[in-house]
Structure formats: C-alpha cells, structure tokens
Amino acid sequence: MENASPATADRTAGINGRRKLTRILYSQKIAPWLFVLPFLISFALFFAYPVISAVNMSFQQVLPGQVQYIGTDNYEKLWNPIFWKAIVNSSKYTFYTVLILIPLPLVLAVFLNSKTMVLKNFFRSTLFIPALTSVVVAGTVFRLAFGELEGSLMNTIVVSLGFDPQRWLRSEALGMFALVLLACWRWIGVNLLYFMAGLQNIPKELYESADIDGANTWNKFSRITLPLLKPISIYVFTISIYGGYSMFTESYMLWSGNRSPNDIGLTIVGYLYRNGLEQNNLGLGSAVGIVLLLITIAVTIVQLKLFGMFRKEE
Amino acid sequence: MDTAKKRKRSVYTASMVLLFILFGAFAVFPIVTLIIASFKPAQELMRFGLNLKIDPAIFSLKNYSYLFTGESLYLTWYWNSLLITAVFTVLCLLLSSMVGYGLAVYQFRLRNLIFVLVLVMMMIPIEIIMLPLYKLSISLKLINNIWGIILPFAVAPLPIFFFRQYASGLPRDFLDAGRVDGCTEFGMFFRIMMPLMAPAFSSMAILQALFSWNNFLWPLIVLRTNEQLTIPIGLSTLLTPYGNNFDMLISGAVLAILPILAVFLFFQKYFIEGMTAGGVKG
Structure with a gap:
C-alpha cells in the first residue's frame, strides 16, 4: 500500500477531481455564479472595458504604435x-x-x-x-x-x-x-x-x-x-x-x-x-x-x- | 339598440377600416414596388423610377438569374448571413437564458447588482462603445471573422431580462423534486427548466435572428473582404459614388426579405411577444 503505483495515484487524483466536480455541480452556492458567468465575462470584456476605454481614448491622440494624452484637445x-x-x-x-x-x-x-x-x-x-x-x-x-x-x-x-x-x-x-x-x-x-x-x-x-x-x-x-x-x-x-x-x-x-x-x-x-x-x-x-x-x-x-x-x- | 345608434356605429367602423386600409397600403406599398421593380431591367428603373406599372413585355427574371451566376457573390453573402444568424441565435439564447435563469432562481450575493448591470447595458446605445470595441476586436484578431460579429453581442441584455422575467414566473417545486432525485443544478436547467421556458425561447429566437439578419453597423466595421460580407453589407456596397448596381441590389433585397417574411407569417404570435418583450413586462 505504501508504494502505490503511479497509476493508482492518478486514479485517486481522478476520483478526487471528479468528486470536486460533482460537488460543484450539486452546489447551490456555486451554481448561480456559473450561470451568470457568461454575463460577467461579456460585461467586463465587451462593455465595461470599452466604456472605460472610450473615456480614456477621448483624452488621447491615438496613432498606430503611439498614444499620447492631449488633455481636452479632442x-x-x-x-x-x-x-x-x-x-x-x-x-x-x-x-x-x-x-x-x-x-x-x-x-x-x-x-x-x-x-x-x-x-x-x-x-x-x-x-x-x-x-x-x-x-x-x-x-x-x-x-x-x-x-x-x-x-x-x-x-x-x-x-x-x-x-x-x-x-x-x-x-x-x-x-x-x-x-x-x-x-x-x-x-x-x-x-x-x-x-x-x-x-x-x-x-x-x-x-x-x-x-x-x-x-x-x-x-x-x-x-x-x-x-x-x-x-x-x-x-x-x-x-x-x-x-x-x-x-x-x-x-x-x-x-x-x-x-x-x-x-x-x-x-x-x-x-x-x-x-x-x-x-x-x-x-x-x-x-x-x-x-x-x-x-x-x-x-x-x-x-x-x-x-x-x-x-x-x- | 335603436337603428340610429346602430348606423352611427357601422359608419364609425367603416371609417376605421378605411383608415387602416390607408395605413396598411402605406406599409406594404414600398415593398410591392420593390418586388415589381425587381422584375424590370435597371435602365427602366433609372429612367422612370419606382412605379407600380406592370408591363409583361419588359418583365424578366434576369435580375434574379444574375444573382445565381458566378459573377456575383450574392450566394456567398446569403450563406454568410445564414451561418452568422444561426450561430448567433443559438449561442445568444443558450447564454442569455442561463444568465436570466440564474438571476431569477437563485438567491446569492450581488444578484441585484448584476441585474442592475444588465439594465445599465440595456440603457446605453452601443454606438458609443463602437470604436473601443473595434480596437479590442483588432487585438483579439476578430476582424473580418464571423466570431467578431457574434461574440461581442452573444450575451445580450434584453434576452437576459426577458428570460429572467419568464423564469421568475415558473413553479419552483420542480427544482426541489429534481434535487431530491439527485439531479445537478445544470441538469435541472437543461432537462426541466429549459423545456418549461420553450415559449420564451421561441420569442427570443425570432427577435435575435431578425436582429442578426438585418444587423448593419457592427458587421460594416468588422467585415473587410467581399467574400466575408453579409447580405445587408454586401448590398450596401453596390451603391457607390461611381454608379449603382440597382438590378442586383433590388432583386437581392427582395430575396433578403423572403425568409423573414415566411417566418413571420408562420410564427406571428412569437414575433409579437418578442418585439414587445422589453416594454410590457418591465
């Protein structure tokens, strides 16, 4: 038992992993976050970031490879x-x-x-x-x-x-x-x-x-x-x-x-x-x-x- | 009811019907003239403009047959539009229904905050973030790519809002029963709740498909090469400062309306529910 073969170790890890997954799938605490996850990602990437970026860029001169703050010039x-x-x-x-x-x-x-x-x-x-x-x-x-x-x-x-x-x-x-x-x-x-x-x-x-x-x-x-x-x-x-x-x-x-x-x-x-x-x-x-x-x-x-x-x- | 009152009422109804016939004619007229024009040679159109004249002598299917020859990219555009609309609609419904369901069924921290963020997203016109989104798409290598059109709008606030409202009205007993029977939270969503939300899916499918099929500004920015264009963008490229390719534009426009018109005739109920989703339930 002491020197368990790598295969068994893998299997135990596999079972542990699966148990973890099962726990996640059954958890009423984690589930809602998984459900709203697509929104959180999409909101951050395709909405919040562009909005902040729009505010930021409006104070910049944006040229390829060269960005410079120009105050309220725009x-x-x-x-x-x-x-x-x-x-x-x-x-x-x-x-x-x-x-x-x-x-x-x-x-x-x-x-x-x-x-x-x-x-x-x-x-x-x-x-x-x-x-x-x-x-x-x-x-x-x-x-x-x-x-x-x-x-x-x-x-x-x-x-x-x-x-x-x-x-x-x-x-x-x-x-x-x-x-x-x-x-x-x-x-x-x-x-x-x-x-x-x-x-x-x-x-x-x-x-x-x-x-x-x-x-x-x-x-x-x-x-x-x-x-x-x-x-x-x-x-x-x-x-x-x-x-x-x-x-x-x-x-x-x-x-x-x-x-x-x-x-x-x-x-x-x-x-x-x-x-x-x-x-x-x-x-x-x-x-x-x-x-x-x-x-x-x-x-x-x-x-x-x-x-x-x-x-x-x- | 005395006859005078009855007569007054039927005069009222008759004038109402007349009024709606007039508005109905106004609604259909441009489309009818477009269909008639699609059978005429373009020179005729340039000379006489749009009109209702039906002259069998000059009618032909030439404008249509041109669309299907190798010279035009119309079929490629049509295929692009179909593909984008299908993938977008499926993805958007899947993701938005998950989010809406999650917001409706579970009690968790920040739930209300997330819902407020959905509403904020609904309130801000996307034109405002178009340029940063364009820049982001360049760095994500999404330019001239169908995913570039689909991904930024796949999780849409209006469907989330609609699914949330719909899911809030569903009975929760099924969920407890499902948990007792050892179903996972996701299993319950896919096996129990999704079928129960079928009417909401139909309405939103039609709404999102219509949006995607007719979408203009964002694809105009993302798409670069002729082979990648969708129908609306492709058709708009036929109008140039150096001359307009009206024969292809008009027949192409008629064929672009056909699938929507067919869906509309068969699924009017869902159309109407989808269109009024934002207002009534809000």
Missing part, C-alpha cells in the same frame, strides 16, 4: 460647425420621430383595440411588415422613391398635386422629411404593438364602471386610457430618443455612404464613424461617443423629471 476640436450640424440634425430627427411615432401609433392602437373593429390581427400584422425589412432594404426603396427624376415616385405624387418636381435628397428640409418618413414607415407597426400590449393590460371593469357613470368616449380615453398607458408611453419615448440620437444607417443608405451634400444627412454617429473609422482618429471619435452618451443621459434625466418618475419613489 473636445475642443468638437467645437466646430460640422459637429454642431450633426447634433442639430440628430436632434431634429429625434424630435420629429417622437412627435409622430408616439401619438399616432397610440391613437391607432386605441382604434384597433375598439370592440367594433374588424380584421384586427390582419391590420396589426400588415402595419408590422416594414419592421421586418433591414434598413438597407428600406433605404434602397426610399432612395429610389425620393429620386430627382421627374418619374420618381415622390415627384409623380407632388406633380399630380400641382407642385414642381423636387430634388429631394439635396435639400435640407426635404432630406429630413425623407429620413423621418422612412423612420415612420418602419416603426409605426412596432410602436402600435407596444401600445396594444399596454391596452390589453387595462382592466375592462374600469370602462364598464365609467359607462355606468355615463362617461363619454373622450372622457374614457383621457381619464382611463391615457393615464394607464403612461408606463408603456415612457418606455416607447425612451427607446425613440435613444434610437433617434444613435441613428446612422438610415442616413448612410439614403445618401450612399456617409457623404450627403453639405452634410444635410450627417448625424452624431455619422460624425463618429467619419472621424473614428474613415479618418482613423480614434481619440476624436471617442470624444464624439462620450458627447452622445452625455446627451442621452441628460435627455433621460429631463424626461424622467417631466414624467415625475423621481417623485413616485419618495
């Missing part, structure tokens, strides 16, 4: 008319999409949800179809529809209404119109789904008792439906703002690449892409990213204040 460089234009464009786009893509789908959802409505599922699905297309496909169609030729779809429409044909994607206002229309086309169906899901959560009894009290349709809408849709509206509002400020692909597709005339389609992320990737200035690009982060955080705080989310906590 941020000072951002104080230029082109970046300002990108901010204005993104803000306008966000403003218009929020202005349309919240009230309109909300009202449509209420209509579609009404008792007398027919073909509910059919309409819901039809309005949802644009969300299935990629921005690349959608952008291609809209680009062609907003062509400069007299025969293009939009020009046919405006001419038949008695206006002159337009050079849509060369004008600042009409270019923005094309972007917003593209966004509306893709997102009405999705937001409609959100609001319909919200409507389904409103107890029917509320409407029944309102009926007994003699409330009219408008009263029911403004006193029951709207207040109870508040949580879902805040959610849709939030994702619309985030989506609006981080919009890039739509503009990239409408103006084939990041090059719109006079930068009428330039967005914040477009500016980030141009500086960080096309011109390989990672420091400046990162600074743009941090500005975008600050904008989204600021808008979120303002919005939470407006909707009184903080008050509720007290």
